[in-house]
Amino acid sequence: MPDQSRRNPQVHQAVLDATWELLVTGGWSAVSVDAIAAKAGVGKRTIYRWWPGKNAVALEAFLARARSTPPPGSPASLAETLRAHARHFVDLYVGTRLGALLCELLGAAQSDPDLAASLREHWFLPRREPLRALITAGDPDLVLDLVFAPLHYRLLTGHAEVDHAFADKVVTAALLAHPAG
Amino acid sequence: MPDQSRRNPQVHQAVLDATWELLVTGGWSAVSVDAIAAKAGVGKRTIYRWWPGKNAVALEAFLARARSTPPPGSPASLAETLRAHARHFVDLYVGTRLGALLCELLGAAQSDPDLAASLREHWFLPRREPLRALITAGDPDLVLDLVFAPLHYRLLTGHAEVDHAFADKVVTAALLAHPAG
């Protein structure tokens, strides 16, 4: 494993930018290690030195964009907080490149256990944990899944609309399953 | 577009069987049009004549297995029916080849709109519609998603257990969102 301290940050960023650019321009199918290297003006070797493959690069490009917009905290009440998060999810991921990329990553993760683990560790868990801490009664994981599963499910399958109204409904329903709700 | 009536049913079946065999043996990554053709003793041209690509073949192989085991109808009560379907989902798809394949297909569908549409049309909708008809009050789609989204979500992300207990919990929670529940 190479020495992190000698890493060229410009190269790092150029790779992520090129990946994002390719995603925006041509979708997931336009993303290949060759294409990223060419667009970033970088040797393929350099990419494979720092990432295991294009899935990992794409995940990092996704996280960089997703992380830059943290959900607005609202400690007032659990209901308010969940509703804010659910609506925020809708705004960020429905009908956007970011949402499509999330779906693609989740799709790619089905045949790439490392990507699946990274996705859980760096995306799902960090978003669940703060909310989980707010749910003191009942089954926190159940409540969170009742909120976020329907949003992701519709995003992935496209079988129905995902909008603020739907977000509100799933939050309401989830809270019914919460003893304190 | 070739004439369906001239299709050789043995070839049709051999392709689906070979695809399934490859899936069981080596997982999704072992499935390629070349491999299917070789294992089925079939020309690649024949596969491309009847299917647009390997995704479509795999979908049909999946549907053939999934269709052969219809969920047990239980018209007694909505709660009973939903619980039966949810538990049936767990039995069939959690920790099984069929479940892994469903995830792979959903994953592949993220970059293959045709596959996505076929999946909706031939798998999701046929399973939703009968249940939807039973839900006469409130928002049927919401209730169904509250049941099935968490099951699929956990299957896809693997962030938590999916078992009968969880199935029961999501059914119970979903019914709370149902006026008649």
Added chain:
Amino acid sequence: MPDQSRRNPQVHQAVLDATWELLVTGGWSAVSVDAIAAKAGVGKRTIYRWWPGKNAVALEAFLARARSTPPPGSPASLAETLRAHARHFVDLYVGTRLGALLCELLGAAQSDPDLAASLREHWFLPRREPLRALITAGDPDLVLDLVFAPLHYRLLTGHAEVDHAFADKVVTAALLAHPAG
């Protein structure tokens, strides 16, 4: 082998015409059994019933055109006759579809012994024999090759012009090798 008497002459002709048409339109590379069958409105099976393959069809199409223009006999003198034949060769085969086809057939014959034999039997020998009979002294085959080999050679390799002047020169040179010349 099927019964020749039951053969449909219209089909026979349609195949030859379609082959020639393809040759004229798109060159040798446009000729395939599928294309011939489609253009002739004929089943592939029918073609394979009466010919061993596309080379044989093309040979017959070639012979039909080549045969329809027999060289003008000139029994006056050997020199006159050879010159007439050589010039006739130039007129018919240099820079024409017929000449290109002859080259293609000779080319294909290098990997198709049956075609090579047919070409010898139905094209080369019938053209040599009448002339051979006129050469009563010396080595008739040598004289004929001294005339026709340079013409074919230049046609095949394209390394120099083939015109009436060249035809005359090779005839003159060949006759020097003829005792009676």
Added chain:
Amino acid sequence: MPDQSRRNPQVHQAVLDATWELLVTGGWSAVSVDAIAAKAGVGKRTIYRWWPGKNAVALEAFLARARSTPPPGSPASLAETLRAHARHFVDLYVGTRLGALLCELLGAAQSDPDLAASLREHWFLPRREPLRALITAGDPDLVLDLVFAPLHYRLLTGHAEVDHAFADKVVTAALLAHPAG
């Protein structure tokens, strides 16, 4: 167009060797880019990077063998030199793999203008030019064709023997067309 200096000479040689091996073992019909790549332990892409197709590879394999045996120079007299070259041609190409390959290449060149040009440039012309320079009177091209056309013609059509006696005869005849002969 790739950088010649970065070419791996071992790969270059392995491809030519594999091609020759296939030719010797199974004839021209056994030569395919797939087969060459497999036998040489080389990716197909590598072959297509350096050659336009299998014809070009086969030509180079042919030239490598043909070049390794230059005709013996004999500056004594034109007659001696031509006779030596003609007999040399017979020895090398009549009844040998090399001769069969030359015929195949000439055949393939009929539908491949690039191959035809390469064949002229790298094989026919280099063999003609030195001899051409020796023929100071008359029409050098005519004399050369009177010698080499009959040899090639019989090799291609197989309608008669090609041996030393025939080689001597065509040389004798050709020199009769030479003013200084």
Added chain:
DNA sequence: CGTTAAGCGAGACGGTACGTCTTGTCTTCGT
């Protein structure tokens, strides 16, 4: 201050899969 080890751009390489093409056989119909 020079050496040396690494990062890096570039891209050749072996390999796998893709989707298309052609060949020659076989099957299904219609007539």
Added chain:
DNA sequence: ACGAAGACAAGACGTACCGTCTCGCTTAACG
């Protein structure tokens, strides 16, 4: 029974991408 239509097995074609590798060049750390 012949013929049209075309499905079929086989396999070659030329391309794309993957992940490894080998070149030189630059650049940072260390002697």
